[in-house]
Amino acid sequence: MIAAAESLLAAARKGDTRSIARLLTIVENDEPGSADILRALYPETGRARIVGVTGPPGGGKSTLVSRLAAAYRSIYDRVAIVAVDPSSPFTGGAILGDRIRMRDRFLDEGVFIRSMASRGHAGGLARATMRIVNVLDALGTGLVIVETVGVGQEEVAVVRVADTVCLVTVPGLGDDIQAIKAGVLEIADVLVVNKADTPGADDAARDLAQMLSLGHGRTEWKPPILRTSAQDGSGIDELVRAIDAHATWARSSGELEERRAGAAREEVEALLRDALVKRLESRIGSARVSDAVKRVATRELDPYRAVDELLDT
Amino acid sequence: MIAAAESLLAAARKGDTRSIARLLTIVENDEPGSADILRALYPETGRARIVGVTGPPGGGKSTLVSRLAAAYRSIYDRVAIVAVDPSSPFTGGAILGDRIRMRDRFLDEGVFIRSMASRGHAGGLARATMRIVNVLDALGTGLVIVETVGVGQEEVAVVRVADTVCLVTVPGLGDDIQAIKAGVLEIADVLVVNKADTPGADDAARDLAQMLSLGHGRTEWKPPILRTSAQDGSGIDELVRAIDAHATWARSSGELEERRAGAAREEVEALLRDALVKRLESRIGSARVSDAVKRVATRELDPYRAVDELLDT
Numbered sequence: 001m002i003a004a005a006e007s008l009l010a011a012a013r014k015g016d017t018r019s020i021a022r023l024l025t026i027v028e029n030d031e032p033g034s035a036d037i038l039r040a041l042y043p044e045t046g047r048a049r050i051v052g053v054t055g056p057p058g059g060g061k062s063t064l065v066s067r068l069a070a071a072y073r074s075i076y077d078r079v080a081i082v083a084v085d086p087s088s089p090f091t092g093g094a095i096l097g098d099r100i101r102m103r104d105r106f107l108d109e110g111v112f113i114r115s116m117a118s119r120g121h122a123g124g125l126a127r128a129t130m131r132i133v134n135v136l137d138a139l140g141t142g143l144v145i146v147e148t149v150g151v152g153q154e155e156v157a158v159v160r161v162a163d164t165v166c167l168v169t170v171p172g173l174g175d176d177i178q179a180i181k182a183g184v185l186e187i188a189d190v191l192v193v194n195k196a197d198t199p200g201a202d203d204a205a206r207d208l209a210q211m212l213s214l215g216h217g218r219t220e221w222k223p224p225i226l227r228t229s230a231q232d233g234s235g236i237d238e239l240v241r242a243i244d245a246h247a248t249w250a251r252s253s254g255e256l257e258e259r260r261a262g263a264a265r266e267e268v269e270a271l272l273r274d275a276l277v278k279r280l281e282s283r284i285g286s287a288r289v290s291d292a293v294k295r296v297a298t299r300e301l302d303p304y305r306a307v308d309e310l311l312d313t
Numbered sequence: 314m315i316a317a318a319e320s321l322l323a324a325a326r327k328g329d330t331r332s333i334a335r336l337l338t339i340v341e342n343d344e345p346g347s348a349d350i351l352r353a354l355y356p357e358t359g360r361a362r363i364v365g366v367t368g369p370p371g372g373g374k375s376t377l378v379s380r381l382a383a384a385y386r387s388i389y390d391r392v393a394i395v396a397v398d399p400s401s402p403f404t405g406g407a408i409l410g411d412r413i414r415m416r417d418r419f420l421d422e423g424v425f426i427r428s429m430a431s432r433g434h435a436g437g438l439a440r441a442t443m444r445i446v447n448v449l450d451a452l453g454t455g456l457v458i459v460e461t462v463g464v465g466q467e468e469v470a471v472v473r474v475a476d477t478v479c480l481v482t483v484p485g486l487g488d489d490i491q492a493i494k495a496g497v498l499e500i501a502d503v504l505v506v507n508k509a510d511t512p513g514a515d516d517a518a519r520d521l522a523q524m525l526s527l528g529h530g531r532t533e534w535k536p537p538i539l540r541t542s543a544q545d546g547s548g549i550d551e552l553v554r555a556i557d558a559h560a561t562w563a564r565s566s567g568e569l570e571e572r573r574a575g576a577a578r579e580e581v582e583a584l585l586r587d588a589l590v591k592r593l594e595s596r597i598g599s600a601r602v603s604d605a606v607k608r609v610a611t612r613e614l615d616p617y618r619a620v621d622e623l624l625d626t
Binding site: 289 | 356574
């Protein structure tokens with residue numbers, strides 16, 4: 001390992017917040033030293049609990065997550081929030097203002113907050129999130145909450161790294177929400193109707209129950225439907241109990257082991273792909289690849305033949 | 314090419330709708346014959362115009378897209394809508410009801426509608442969408458509208474295949490929408506405030522203008538901000554003119570060429586990765602890969618060392 005990474009790691013292990021932040025930036029962006037850091041920490045991973053929270057925008061998730069983190073602080077010395085903000089692939093620009101206010105209101109020093117924009121992560125957002133979680137895990141975080149806004153494939157991929165996934169909706173989100181719920185519902189282990197004190201909460205809970213009854217459960221776990229009001233904190237204790245009940249079930253049923261094996265498979269396969277492409281490029285040179293791309297763009301060559309040509313070199 | 318694919322292709326070229334649908338399913342899911350079909354059609358692609366429409370849920374995009382398709386039918390013999398519905402990676406479940414009602418209200422036989430769920434597309438949703446667009450393009454579609462719901466990285470990747478990207482928002486979507494707009498704004502060529510007859514339309518337009526003024530334009534194109542009411546059709550003609558103005562600019566400035574070269578590069582690189590992994594697996598056997606994955610999951614081995622071991626075989 002390069003010396004800089006080594007001393008950073010030592011400082012981070014002692015709990016130095018700035019060193020932890022720098023370490024996370026390195027692994028998040030896959031900067032030089034990233035692989036060495038992850039190699040060194042890997043044997044110490046797999047201990048932290050990981051809770052995922054997702055749902056459409058406007059659901060009050062940030063407040064809910066802050067409440068959850070505060071509640072888990074009575075059990076764990078160190079809790080972390082990894083907030084993945086939806087953003088463009090070009091500039092990032094995670095909105096932190098809300099979260100800073102939250103920290104002042106609910107959280108203490110035992111809660112580490114990390115905000116990730118969705119830009120430019122080598123190999124995708126889900127893998128970058130997993131790298132961040134692994135580092136926090138190895139550094140002794142007891143529980144990591146991974147929060148994303150949105151219910152697309154990318155967000156689903158991000159929260160799938162969690163042991164337990166909470167889907168947060170709110171009453172009255174309008175038409176399109178039906179389609180969204182139907183999809184993301186399948187990865188949700190715990191369903192939450194937040195802002196449960198606003199009109200339409202009963203309807204929202206009933207809709208969810210109906211959609212659940214239509215689905216074919218992948219396992220024997222039946223996702224409970226909870227009501228919370230993150231603003232005043234009601235329902236948070238029940239939510240913690242539901243998450244813990246799922247975690248207990250997941251551990252005893254083999255579900256947790258299966259999820260973690262799935263994550264390991266994805267990471268190994270992705271790294272394998274990267275390594276193979278790098279080998280090829282260093283063998284045949286990037287100019288040859290660029291030339292093939294140019295001919296594909298002008299329709300002189302189809303992409304399949306282009307690949308055949310490159311591999312036949 | 315296998316005989317079945319060949320006869321399917323012949324029927325599709327004659328305009329047989331069921332054959333086209335079957336062809337699209339084959340390329341969408343990368344079924345056997347897919348590569349052959351795309352190879353055969355590739356020289357005839359690159360002619361259709363591609364318009365992307367995206368934005369947060371609840372924006373009335375389906376109606377707007379139907380209106381756009383109807384308007385473009387006065388110019389093009391064949392127009393297609395490829396609607397990418399947000400959905401889980403497990404069961405699909407695209408919601409078609411809305412769209413069928415739309416077809417009855419606005420559209421004629423010259424508009425081909427294809428709905429894609431976001432599940433299980435080998436190599437990701439954006440690539441599957443591009444394969445679909447390529448087939449429609451080669452079969453003589455003059456203009457293809459690619460519609461997605463959502464503003465995450467995946468949706469952005471899907472609409473980036475378009476020559477012109479429209480971002481559709483509506484007044485009063487709440488807090489989180491700020492973060493979303495700031496991100497996706499960068500890939501938008503035309504901005505639309507739909508439901509412009511509802512309260513808050515002025516605020517929404519002003520917010521967009523302000524955010525645009527803060528951004529650093531990647532090119533000299535300044536995205537116009539338009540107001541539409543898809544329900545009664547007002548503003549649609551102006552939207553068509555704005556899209557056409559962008560298309561003309563993109564063609565003359567080299568932007569279009571650059572976007573298409575980018576798409577070609579991504580496809581070639583992705584196919585290259587797939588081919589390399591397949592070669593490796595057939596050489597070392599999938600059992601060896603599974604064994605390495607198992608050891609990574611139990612933390613006996615870190616993923617980087619696992620890849621080193623597999624490649625050193």
